[in-house]
Amino acid sequence: MKLVTVIIPLYNKEKYIKSVIESILIQSFQDFEVIIVDDGSTDKSVSIVESINDDRIHLVKKCNGGVSAARNYGLQFVSTELVFYLDADDTLMPNTLETLYELYLRHPQCDIFTCNFIQSYPKIKEKPYCKGKTEYVISDNFRDFYKQKFYLRTGIFLVKKEILEKSFGFDEKLCKGEDLELFLRWLDYSKVCYNPTCVFIYCKDANELSKKDSDLESTLLSVIDFSNCSKWKKKILGEQVLLAIVFALLAWNKTVLKWCWKRYGINIFYLFRLIPITFIKTMRNSQLLDRLLLKLK
Template identity: 35%
Template sequence: MDILNPKVTVLMPVYNCELYIKEAIDSILNQTFTDFEFLIIDDASTDKTVSIVKEYNDCRIELIEKPVNTGYTNSLNYGLKVAKGEYIARMDGDDISLPNRFEKQIAFLDANPEVVLCGTAVKVIDSDRVIRYPEFNDYIKLEFLSQNCIVHPSVMIRKSILDFYSISYDTNKEPAEDYNLWVKLLNYGNLYNIQEVLLYYRVHSSQVSQKRFNLQVESSIETQLELLDFIHNGKDESLSSLLNKIFRNNKYSYKDIMFFNQLKKDLLLANKSEFFEPNGFEKYLIQTEYKIINSYFIKRDNFNPNIFFQFIACKHKLMSKMSFRTQMKIFLKSILFWNVKKT
């Protein structure tokens, strides 16, 4: 191993991980691929995390102790700055990497220089659940329109791309900073998910605070807007407002339906460059449209004749189609002024 020029930098920010950190460290030190430096960045832990790390005597481990807690994303960006490896392998202090994880990811990245990031399938610890997201770049991009589909601690990233284009995690996007970084990287190469489970991923039973959940939702919406901006130049408040509703499963207005009707045409035309795989993108728009019209015309709490007239006015413009039976239900409920009875 070349200490000054390792093939891989393992980047593992930690904070109060005393229950799991030994398993995490051992899983890295037991990799079949051994040419790496192992940066463990402690964010001013108040438990035994640091003392456990200091028990190890391995020249590949470099423990960086932050005197003040400044946050997860801050630790990540510091690690990217000081990393010496050709590749950055992410790891969290409560997960477990399988022994051949690095060997397989490095082999793939070495053989595919157009790929800038490689994730893997993961198995949830203490369960039979396997998370396996889309494999190829075209389908990853489509999935990004709805959700993050790359597991953060499973990734290996080509550091030369981060350095050359001055890319780092956006601290304002935490706790969805990874999702935002993946979308940025689409500018510079392909993303890929190995379909083999190479990481055991821990899901904690503790509930995420409502405040943090709201921040994650807001960050994800901003990232989805950035993704659509690859083809639809220029964000506007109407698009942002509609995405907010779609992401949160909120109620829609008739104005939303009319806006989306024009938006889908604009987006299909803008995608002539085929940034998004055309058939998959059209399917995404159809599914989104159905979600909106289903909420407004079917799952509403009250009806009146105007609802049916609105449906007739926009029916021929819809990509998604409703059955005759469903249309009759809308008609009957509308003329009967049908209302949901509250209990």
């Protein structure tokens, strides 16, 4: 039996999927299997996967239901203790799985094993995202997550299968923020360890300053609940709401503003106390100032 299962949701990624698979096959750690979940692709993605001859790669198919449904569907085929999620347009560093598995060996009592990653924008200096400088077992998940000593995103962590089963996986009703929603649920009851090694490069278009609008009822905002939250979790959730409100104000999107007021009411006044910290973090994390200056040149 293999030691790690890599789950990749696949939908119309013919341009990327071969390089993604190749980045897995050249890993220094080789004791893995790959579950690729085709979510009803209509391009050549499936034929590209089928052309790769490696018995560790397993292709399963389902009707189109979105990335969360694909990730959840893949879990039923996992026979290993450890699971690694990767998107079909991302590529790994050669030592990603080895670094994470060795972290697991050093801290087997933990549930989630995560590392640092590099943000990369064209013509802008690359930089590591997480502020944690040393390897450690996290004692206050939400505090350190808020302070960005560590982070969770696909491509940088291993998680024990039992934690996935306990959480019932990704919320399939959400199409935006579904990964953060699940990760925050994990942090409620999981023990996390972190290593500062960068194992992933997150490449973005420097001109991509915003995402397409989504139905608010299918985003993370629709499931945020401030009741029974710790101080640090409330700050994390508050930042998500605050950013949506401020961007709606800048665009004078009355629909979003009315929706947020109806849902959050008096809590909005608390959120505005977070404005200075939130926007300093946002500018720094997304390298927004550098990207705006580059766009103006």
